[in-house]
Amino acid sequence: MKAHEFDAEFDDGYNVSEAIDWSNARRPNEMLQRISVDLPEWMIDALDRKARNLGMTREDLIRLWIGAWCL
Template identity: 55%
Template structure:
């Protein structure tokens, strides 16, 4: 199928799921890059308290808070 046909089918609301190789699908700008940040102990303890209160990990809480601030 040509790209133009695929785009037209999508734009017209046709079911294109059969035409997509989902095993190769990627979201743009979703690559991970590891960073290290040093925090004072009192900050880590505060993060841990908030993470426990919300039922998430410290890492998840930090990611959420930073994403909210940047968004």
Template identity: 50%
Template structure:
């Protein structure tokens, strides 16, 4: 199916599920990459306190905070 035909069917509200291969679907820029960062003990303890207060894991807290800073940088420059 050509992209224009796909778009027309989608915009008309037709069922396009048969034209999609969900097994190969990817969301760009969401692939994970492992990064190791060393923090002083007092930082880890603070992260753990905040994570517990919010009911999330330390890793989730770090991801949320970094994503927020990238979306709304302190210096006012547009996000990366």
């Protein structure tokens, strides 16, 4: 499929996902880099309580908060 055909079908509301090679798809800037942060025990306990109340892991909660703050 040529690019102009793809664009026209997309613009007309057709599902063009079959024309995409998803095996090579990636999100930009999604490379992970590990960091280490030292926190006092009371803070870790508070994070664990909050994460448990929300039904998520401590790591997911930290990612959520940092991600929201960085936007």
